[in-house]
Amino acid sequence: MRVDPSYVSNLVGSLNQAQANQQQLTAELSSGVRINSLSQGPVASGENVLLLNQIQQDDSFTQSSSLVTGQLQVADSTLGSVVSQLTQAISLATGANNGTMNASDVKAIANQISGILDEVQSLANTSYQGQYIFAGGQTSTTPFTTSTATSPGVTSYNGDQDVNYLVTPNGQKIQLNVPGSQIFLGSGTNSAFEALNRLVADYSTGTVNTSQAVSDTQALSTALNFVSQQRVTIDDSITQVTAASEAVTTDQTQLTTAQTNLMQADVAQVSTQLSQAETQQTALEDVIAQLDSASNSLFSKLQ
């Protein structure tokens, strides 16, 4: 039988292989990452890109959601103040309408309601981080201005009907604002500003046209209900953002687990493999040493 006389060099090849294997395993152990180059896991590498994309989207949404929650809460608390101001105006008007007040008291009521009008207008002109929150898309324009050139005065809206939405990673659209005109001017009988302006006009002369004033008071209370309804939209958005944010956080946790499983080295497994590779190397070294020391040709026996 013929054999390859240079088989020791093949063994050295195996030894190099074992060393390369150990290097790879050591790199995995030290970095903790199973896949250090694309060819070690083509499918996993592709999957990793998609998972990281979702994780980062979730992460980014979590940050956005805290930002918009702040804005929505400002809107909500502003509308809360508006409601209490309007409630106060209604009670003042109701007092003035019962016919027991003298002219100067009625005028004082007119002044107070006028003050409330200013206050509500300034609330409607609330800004968050320099942007008016009830101006639709025209966030750099003061949305409400009142002209007293006529009686009753006229409060006009300078914003637009634009509504912004925040899109969650799974595509849900959450309303971020309610245009000011919808809240404060309503349509027809729901206009809080119109009712306030009319009440100021009703009382400013000191003599009260009771039926007109009662009707205007009624209109203000309808407007108040309408404002409360619009506030519900904002509250709903806050709830939605919170829920979406929680869902996204859960999703992110799951995705991170999946991504970790995909990419991270199984330390126990890698250690076992490393120890096997070490054993193999030692064995190979021993074999080569043995072969080396043995007289490897008959020539050593020739006399």
Place this chain on the structure above:
Amino acid sequence: MGTINSAFSLISGALDADQSALSIVANNVANANTPGYTQERPTWQENQPVTINGLSYGDGVSETGAKSLRDSVLVARLDQQQQLASASGARLTALNSVQALFPPDSGSASATAGDIGSDITSFFNSFSSLEADPTDNSLREEVLSSAGTLAGDISNAAASLNEQSAALDQEASGVTAQVNALTSAIAQLNQQIQTTSPNADAGTLEDQRQEDLSQLSQLIGINQVKTENNGLSVTTTSGQLLVSEGSSFQLTSGQSGGVTHFFVGTTDVTTQLASGGGQLGGYLTARDQDIPNALNALNQLAYNISTQVNTQNSAGTDLDGVTGSAANPLNIFSQPATVAGSAAAMSVVMTDPNQIAAASAGQGTGDNSNATAMANLAKQTIVGGQTPTDFYSNLVSTLGATISGVQAENTAENASVTQLQTQNNALSSVNLNDEAAAMSTLQTSYQAASQVFNLLNTIMTSALNLGVQTAVS
């Protein structure tokens, strides 16, 4: 009837034969570690018998020269396999440099630098963030800075790919000189072999020719055809003649379309060499196929992201109230004219974050619907029928699969080379055990022949002295 004289000549012939056999063994031992040396065996031949008076007498032995133990089919297979292994080896080396440009992101807090996948996500996320507060300056700055990172990483990767391609081009053109040196050496050896040994194995010359062929096989893919009088023709795997018996044909290189092309005579054999094998085949496959594939994918990514983002941004109104138009577009990225080259040229041209059009055309600056539309581009199939992230994910896994395929191929081919080498070594390389045994046998045989000679001498003396022992010694 045989005579003592004939016995003398017979046994001295045996001594001669033993001596020349011993020198063959000594030559084997001397060349035990010479690369390409094929072990030789003495050829023993029984001499023609002599017939005298109808009786046939043996006429001893001759040693008619050394015969190399060579299996030319096995060697040719080894060369062929070597061509494949060299090609995949060279291609693998090139591909490993390519994949270094696309490191898998481990997903740890510090994202791997240069990970285009994360860059794409961050870029489109910056628009999602802008939805929350479309007028915020820091969010707008974030859009521009993530755009800069994306453009920078894509153009860096493209530039590196171009450099790698140029480096491969240089290495490939360096191969021609080596190929030409080897082919002219083979042609020269052909001439010598045809003159000195037209009918039999040419021994040392054949060893040299074989060694040159093995070296050539590492460089390019070749076919060998035996011709008459022990000559040899070498062609490329596609059939272009490189060596025809005594003459060789130069492989030349020249620039064509910005890259080196290879010619035999006036025929452009670049494509054939790329698929032929050998180092050159590997280099050319990487240069003309693998790197362009990766580069094309990056170009598509860059072109489509740039174009779509520019279009969408120009469709909206920016913070200064300006709405983009065809004449005056609000471009974030430099607008690429063609897909080719768009990755290397990708850059951010917008400097003023106010120019990001978060609002839809004509809407107030507080509107965010165009920012939503831009963020939504990440979910749309804007790159080759896929979303940008899906496309990149595909690029990464396709590249990874290619490399892992080539790796497996290379491992298998190397294993096969080793196996064939073992087979060939078993036959052709010098085994010292065998040589020692042969030496020992020849020694015994030489001693026996000498002894016979000695005895014949004594017998002859007896004959000359007619039985008197002492007269002539």
